[in-house]
Amino acid sequence: MKNGIKALLLICAVLVGGAAFGQNLKFGVINSQEVISKMPERDSAEAKLMKLRNELGSQIESLQVELNQKYQAFVQGRDKMADLVRQNKEKEIQDLQQRVQEYGQNAEAELSKQQGALLKPIVEKITEAIKAVGKANGFAYIFDTAVPSLAYYDTTMAVDVLPLVVKQLGIKDKPAEKPAEKPAAPSKKK
Template identity: 50%
Template sequence: MRKILGLAIVALLTFSFSGVKAQNYKFGHINSQEILKAMPDRDSAEAKIKKYAESLQDQIEQLQVEFNKKYQDYLQKRATFTDAIREMKEKELTDMQQRAQEYQQVAEQDYQRYQAETMKPVIDKADAAIKKVAKANGFTYIFDTSSGVLLYFSEQSIDITPLVKKELGITK
């Protein structure tokens, strides 16, 4: 009985694996940062981002100048103020400083959002080109060497960076 059960298991395993074909995986790698840096679209996006950052910085500086002016005015006239007015002026300065800090935090969040929105079409274009090249050349996996996480890739892995640059029309 044990022999029959053992033969049945061996036969089952043999039939199970006989239909499985050997997989041929094709691995590639890319330096996505190199691609993004070479894309002309990136330059115009970064110019927009820089201009936006400068406008935010200008507004922050205006708030700081206004605060400094009121603070200097307060320091010069502090001795002439009654306790109630001095307390009111100090509260006004504290509130103004708090609003400036809150504005700076909101501005940083807006900057990050704007940067992501502005770079998204550039990143999407690069991503589409990578996928197109990978599919056209039969790659199973594409690894990004610019992420710093990839510890090793062999000579069998193909660098598709030049192919993606060609797809994007980048000659650099």
């Protein structure tokens, strides 16, 4: 909220200052997430993340299978176990359950870390392209609509610089996917 207010005050100051000097400020907007979706590098990053997700998932799955097997064996034989053996088995199951839970948390953290590492060069490349487009086309500001700090922009006053940034990056625009056609509704005859 504070950042939004600061941004609004900054924009107002710039607009008032610009009007006082008779400058015609040019504002642009872009959705950086849309640019990321068009980047060819994104596909390889997603493939690497999917591979890691599958590896980590299979490890969690095998730990879970081991836990389930030990638990089932314990349930079936606990009535025949001596107290000390039963307590030992209960502790063993609890420890394994804790390991499964910790591994799951560590796996999520690792996925997040890898995602950040894989997206960082893509985001940096986009940031540099946005800066180049801004300078080359005389924009005073370019706002990223993917970041929720921008509450409003007048589409007649702001220019969407997505096509310029995509061109700057040399990305060939993929054809839009056609939605699946719905089968025609049966006609009702009277």
